[in-house]
Amino acid sequence: MxxxxxxxxxxxxxxxxxxxxxxxxxxxxxxxxxxxxxxxxxxxxxxxxxxxxxxxxxxxxxxxxxxxxxxxxxxxxxxxxxxxxxxxxxxxxxxxxxxxxxxxxxxxxxxxxxxxxxxxxxxxxxxxxKIGPDALAITAEEMQQGLGKKKTLIKPALLDQRLTAGLGNWIVDEVLFQAQIHPERLANTLTAEEFQALHAAIQLVLRTAIEHEAVYRHFPASFLIHAREWDDSATPGTEAHRFCPRHPKVEIGKHYVGGRATYHCPSCQLLAT
DNA sequence: CACTATGTTTTCAA
DNA sequence: ATTGAAAACATAGT
Structure with missing residues (x-):
């Protein structure tokens, strides 16, 4: 992990x-x-x-x-x-x-x-x-400069260790969920405000995860990660919950972006701006 | 047996 | 030079 x-x-x-x-x-x-x-x-x-x-x-x-x-x-x-x-x-x-x-x-x-x-x-x-700035150290401005030029989807851009280092597959999904940005937005269409939101989400997700020593089931209920399948049936009370933390009736969607399994909330994370 | 997987690197194509 | 898709790596777990 x-x-x-x-x-x-x-x-x-x-x-x-x-x-x-x-x-x-x-x-x-x-x-x-x-x-x-x-x-x-x-x-x-x-x-x-x-x-x-x-x-x-x-x-x-x-x-x-x-x-x-x-x-x-x-x-x-x-x-x-x-x-x-x-x-x-x-x-x-x-x-x-x-x-x-x-x-x-x-x-x-x-x-x-x-x-x-x-x-x-x-x-x-x-x-x-060719490792880029650490994800905990990078500023919103640096992110905008680095990622804002990319004609690629924001999710693969965030996974690119040359642009910013440390984000992996589940963290990127969590960050995009917390920032309410759709994983398939084109990186070069994000606004300065959206880069600010991304930066804040990266800080929130990484600091929370480190605080809990990366034990996912201890993460706050507001986190998307609980929709992933890993910590399911084994322990009672840890079943993957399939609904958005902000929209109790909306099911989290799973599809593939850049070849990687991707979870997002169709209500919070819209493609259109 | 079939299928998935938290990451990177390479290869081949457009 | 970019970008992307797919395969490869080695293995466990379901």
Whole structure:
């Protein structure tokens, strides 16, 4: 589930567990998630101390005492865990960083779309990956400048990490719902007021999600996310509710925009201006 | 078995 | 240079 709020939550955990700790062993259980040769990574990591953590969009960085930076991307299913003994190792742990006191920090990723990279600096990584300003840092004016020129639908534009980094599929739907903008509006037809509303919605959604450590079922009832199917029947009281939080009689629609499943309220989010 | 999935990257076309 | 559609990646869950 790693969009910006999840990655920020992971970063906070990694910060607590790793900062000022020395990495003594690199355990690679599945090299598929490594985007650098294993030996090179081991050489960079073993013996180094983590001096700080950072986040940019959906990327988390571990700054090493050597000056190098470990860049973690969690793909679609990445997660972070901690354990002390092999028999407690989380399922789907692909890489583990061992600390001097025995704690092991796991990079977990069932579907293996996540990647661990090495970079000289965050700035270098950002340039190489063409990552835009973080979604929590970007201003409404910058958004208007970046997205306002795009002759594409607003939803794919918001998902484009080069324009603003950190928004993923469900967050974009939530943001567009909160800003009451239809996902298929052309980006270059949005007004300054609409960019202001988008910016405010991004702040609201991201801050709320981080506050709840990205546990969706704890989000306010005013959020569209409850119409998604994930947290359904398993726990009583968490069934997907199919109606708009603002229009109890209007069913949330599901269709595909830019190839991605998209939920929106046909009453709040109109195509015509 | 059929189908979906929170993300990115590539490829091919218009 | 843009934009878009589709496929690919690897696998779990329903």
């Amino acid at each position: 790693p969009e910006l709020p999840e990655v920020e939550t992971y970063r906070r955990l990694l910060d607590e567990l790793l900062v000022q700790q020395q990495l003594v062993t690199l355990e690679v259980l599945d090299a598929h998630v490594l985007a650098v040769p294993e030996d090179e990574l081991r050489q960079a990591v073993v013996g180094a101390t983590v001096t700080a953590t950072h986040r940019l969009g959906k990327n988390c960085f571990l700054e090493l005492s050597t000056g190098q930076v470990l860049a973690l991307h969690f793909g679609m299913t990445g997660d972070v865990g901690a354990y002390r003994h092999d028999h407690d190792r989380p399922r789907f742990t692909r890489v583990a960083f061992h600390l001097a006191d025995g704690l092991r920090v796991a990079f977990i990723d069932p579907r293996k779309f996540g990647r661990i990279r090495l970079a000289g600096s965050i700035a270098e990584f950002q340039r190489a990956k």
